[in-house]
Amino acid sequence: MIPQIVVVDDDPIILKNTWNTLTDAGFKVIIFKSGRALLEYTQDNAAPDLILMDINMPEMDGFEVIRELGKSETAWKNTPVIFLTANEDEDTETRGLALGAMDFIRKPFVVSVLVLRIKHAVELIRLQRDLESMVDEKTRENENLFLHVVESLADAIDAKDNYTKGHSGRVASYSKDIAARYGYDEKRQDKIFMMGLLHDVGKIGVPDEVINKPGRLTDEEFACIKKHPAIGGKILGNIREMPELQAGAKWHHERYDGKGYPEGLSGEDIPEEARIIAVADAYDAMTSKRSYRDALPQEVVRAEIEKGKGSQFDPRFADIMLEMIDDDKDYLMRDDPPDK
Known part of the structure; x- marks a missing residue:
């Protein structure tokens, strides 16, 4: 030229x-x-x-x-x-x-x-x-490679649970959609997608027999399950190039009212991405088949999200999830989540 x-x-x-x-x-x-x-x-x-x-x-x-x-x-x-x-x-x-x-x-x-x-x-x-x-192209190649590794790790985590295969990918997709509707730019959407994929990485440290137990967990078993956020935070905290990755894993079980775990954080003290992932995680938990029950009806799921506004969930992100549920007239989102 x-x-x-x-x-x-x-x-x-x-x-x-x-x-x-x-x-x-x-x-x-x-x-x-x-x-x-x-x-x-x-x-x-x-x-x-x-x-x-x-x-x-x-x-x-x-x-x-x-x-x-x-x-x-x-x-x-x-x-x-x-x-x-x-x-x-x-x-x-x-x-x-x-x-x-x-x-x-x-x-x-x-x-x-x-x-x-x-x-x-x-x-x-x-x-x-x-x-x-050339640098941009190599950066994209490295990012794609990292994403493939993360996806493989997420699949390995999900494989520990006989009933929730694909859980991490669905949570990642729901989280990205919530973030997009809230106004995140494309780069932040991609980041929260990655955080969603890795939010349950701490389950690597939880015995399979506890994760797959068909009945109600004992107090001791539930205490074991509750360790997975801290384990996940510790694992991902070692990735110095992306320290923010640990937020979704470590704090997605915190509650907006401060009654969650592992640290009992509340409100704005909980990282924003973790508050988004918490809503997405709860939605997938209710819309997926579990060892002890089938997927819940959509109206029940909606009522539970509504009920959790301001207590379990940040009201802003709960409202966006309610909007997504209302847009899903035929209850198909759980089968084909956004960006799947």
């Missing part, structure tokens, strides 16, 4: 000479006589590879223009700028670099030097962009 250069200068002779020089060198060149004209152009046009701009211009100088470009929500914000200037004042150069300018070229310029410096600048810019793209 032919590199595109935008040149901004109020001197028509400079514009003409620069256009001729860079066009002859193989660049696509667009010229403007003022910074205002450039800013108007940015509203409906794609960003170039490089902006070559005079500093001393009437109405708006180059410093003002680069500041306005920095406010853009488009690719223009990150477009490299090289200033053309006849001023050799050190303060001017310092000011321009502080505003984000890539370099300075002195006027009057030597044609061969201008072409070489622009070519080197464009090569450097494209090399940086290629490197950023």
